[in-house]
Amino acid sequence: MDLEFSIEGDSEGYVQFECPYCESEFRLMAGEIQNEEEYYHEIFCPYCGLADEVSNFYTREAIEHAKELAMNYMYEELNKAFGGIAKKMNKSKLIKMKWKPLKKINVQEMRTEDSVEDEFECTSCNKHVKVLYCAGKSNVFCSYCGVDI
Ligand SMILES: [Zn+2]
Numbered sequence: 001m002d003l004e005f006s007i008e009g010d011s012e013g014y015v016q017f018e019c020p021y022c023e024s025e026f027r028l029m030a031g032e033i034q035n036e037e038e039y040y041h042e043i044f045c046p047y048c049g050l051a052d053e054v055s056n057f058y059t060r061e062a063i064e065h066a067k068e069l070a071m072n073y074m075y076e077e078l079n080k081a082f083g084g085i086a087k088k089m090n091k092s093k094l095i096k097m098k099w100k101p102l103k104k105i106n107v108q109e110m111r112t113e114d115s116v117e118d119e120f121e122c123t124s125c126n127k128h129v130k131v132l133y134c135a136g137k138s139n140v141f142c143s144y145c146g147v148d149i
């Protein structure tokens, strides 16, 4: 089962990520992390500089969002399956079976709100990362190539 979901970026096209190591949040430009020519499988945390698979950087909200979509998908499949059984059983007239479609969870559009984070441009790959500079760290790492910005 392959479910796709998309997250809309903020007004500048940034989407939120969360570091699996230090739990800091940062933002990357949607079009830079994934576009027609390149797709990053691994990114660096701009705060602690550690790298991991992109999927490990999804925010809790994004994971919840994906779960809700998966649940809805499951409900649909269940409804289809039980609907079929109910029809067959009703035909046999031996057993009456009623079924009600399961209610789908209302999945809200996921949108990234604008934030106060600072935008940095990497001097070696020219890509962008948005971090909270007041986090107290003097070093910001590029999420793509891992160097100090
Ligand atoms: Zn980190």
Ligand SMILES: [Zn+2]
Pocket (backbone or CB within 6 Å): 122, 123, 124, 125, 126, 127, 142, 143, 144, 145, 146, 147
């Ligand atoms: Zn870079």
